[in-house]
Amino acid sequence: MPMPAANAPWPPKEWAPAYDQYAENDAWLTGDVKTLQTLYTGQQGATHTHNGAPYRGGIAGVASRLFWGRPVPQGEQRTRLHVPAAADLATLASDLQYSDPPVTDFAEVTDGATVNDKARTRLDLIMNSDDTHATLNSMGEVKSALGASIIIPRWDADIEDHVWLDYAAADAAIPTFKHRRLVEVTLWSEFVDGNVYWRHLEHHGRGYIEHALFRGSQTSLGARVPLQERPETESYAALVDGESRIPTQIDRLTAGYLPNAPALSWRKSGQLADAGRSDFNQCIPLFDALDETFSSWMRDLKLGAGKLIVPEAYLRNNGAGAGASFDMFQEMFVGLSVPGKVADGLDLTPSQFEIRVEQHEQTMRGIMREILRKAGYSPSSWGDPDEKSSQVTATEIQQRNAQTERTRSKKNLYDRRVLSRMGSVALELDGLIFQGKGGGKYDLNVVFPELSRTDPKTEAETIGLLNVAGAISAETAVRRANPDWDDTAVTEEVNRIQARKEENMPPDPFSAGRVDEAEE
Structure with a gap:
């Protein structure tokens, strides 16, 4: 949607179901x-x-x-105790996807641009730096919990001498989709001052970024006011034109919508159909059951604390209004002259309730497995002791992680498309804003490393057997042994292998010592 009008309801009514879900998921994420x-x-x-x-x-x-x-x-x-299973699930999803970060490289140049060392240096600075990888790790947790994130190129010459990638959470954005593609998006941030709600709206359209400040209430945007009225937005006032816009000088959208998974429950709900799906989907009752089970376990511990039922004769009178107490370290007591046997009514009776450790632990473990199954991850990814063994082969480990790898591969499909496009936009902006440093318009490829690699010993034995059988070339062997190498590194290694073979090759017995006769 375009920049909303004054006094519009906020969030927009059509996005109210999504924002209700965001609030619930955020509460579970943060505990x-x-x-x-x-x-x-x-x-x-x-x-x-x-x-x-x-x-x-x-x-x-x-x-x-x-x-x-x-x-x-x-x-x-x-x-009532809370188990941070939701936060752990979001962290797991982010770790599996971004802890071993993706690598971005040039794909195909456009508009006559050439790839040189300056361009490669600029690309690595924007897409392959530690800052970018840290941003992706942070974004991954929010994307898992809320169902989507928005990737945005940022630039500020007072902070960095290059464009960098930033992100916004789904609960701070109102996107607009057309034919399942993002065409514009409004990001927003909120500043609360008593009963007054200040909202900074940042609208990304094709070729421009518009900034606006509104002064309203909890549910209404209120009136649009100058950007100078808040210190957080004052700096934008000097950058925008008469329409409160910053021209980007490129005919592309400077924001990318990165869904976690396709939406299911909102698939018939207009714009919400492309909003994405959280890993918490259908898991919230399981989170709640996990908290109930753990709280029951802790209640057993409290009720199971050892107690003694003490006869009144053993109590010490503490005076009027002060009640009585029992001294655990007193060694001698004076009995009472009462009818009956001397020991009647003078026994200390211990009281000890059973603490159901095994039952609670098995229940919690079963709930955790259901959470992982619904989210699309293997129990071994979480470190479930039931899924571990001291004697397992690499093939068995790969089979146990198969579900996790499938889920990760599906998420990578969305990531590659959006990250490559936003990296290209960032690199083009970098060439326009920081001229002469290597930026330009390029198409990019984003490659995610494999989650579980074949055991090196097993792979080496396989390559060796294929080589003995003459069923593999030197180039294929090098690529298989080093899947992360580029073409240049592979070619150099193949040349070294061929040179070493020629050095170690025995001389031809038929040509050894022969002197060719001079031609007449």
Whole structure:
């Protein structure tokens, strides 16, 4: 959508279902149990009571049946602990995709541009640097939790002498899609001052970036005001033109929408159909059940603490109004002259409830496996002890990781398309803004390394057997042994192998010592 008008509802009504889901996923990601309780119990009061506990009817009542939505009776303190499984899942997804970072290289030059050392240096600075890889790792967690991220080229000569890649989370963007392609997007940030909500909107269109500042309420944008009214946006006032835009001088969009997976529940919901799907999809009840199980385990520990039932004769009177106490270290007690046997009623009775360690642990492990299965990851990726063994082959390890590799490969399809395009945009902008340093318009290729590589010993034995059988060339052998090498490195290694073979080749017995006769 274009820059919204004054007093427009915020977020836009058509995006309200997505933002409700973003808020719920964010609470699980950050472990904000107060927000979880608010989301699942609701802000309004109870519609009825049951067994003395307040409940709500309707959809809110369904949510209140979740562990974090169940009301706690007044005067009762209930143990509720949160297991950061959602955050761990997002970290796992990011680690599997970006911990071994993708490599970007030139694909095909356009508009007569040539690839030289300066251009390669610039590309590595923008796409293959540690800063970029750190950005991707950070972005990966948010993308996993919310279902999408937005990649944006940034530049500021006062900070860096080159363009760099940044990202925005899905809950800070309103994208517009056409034929399943991003055509424009509005990024926004919020500054709260009491009851006043200041919102900075950054709209990316083809060939320009528009900035606007609004002063409104929690649910409304309010009036559009000059950028100078907030210190956070004051610097943009000197950069924009009369339409509050910054021309980018390129006929391409300076933002890329990177979905985590295709949306399922929103596939019939207009613009939401291309919003992406979170790894938390259909896992939230499992997160809640995991917290309930762990809290039950901790409750067992509290109830299972050893207790003694002490006869009244063993208690020490602490005075009027101070009650009585039992001294654990007192060695001698004076009995009472009462009818019956001397020992009657004077026994110390221990009380010890069972702590169900194995049952709770197995339940939690089963829930974790279901979370991983739904998210598309193998239990071994999480380090499940049930999936490990001291004697496993490389082939067995690859089979155990097959589900994880399939999920990662599907996500890489989206990443390669968007990262290569945004890298190309960043490199073109770099050539225009920082002229003469190597930037220009190039097509790029983004390559993700393999997640699990074949055991080096097994691969070497396979190459050796193929070589003995004469079924593999030197070039193919080098490429198979070193899949991350480029063409130049492969050619140089093949030449060295051929030269070494020629040096070690025995002399021809039929030509040794023969002197060719001079031609007459």
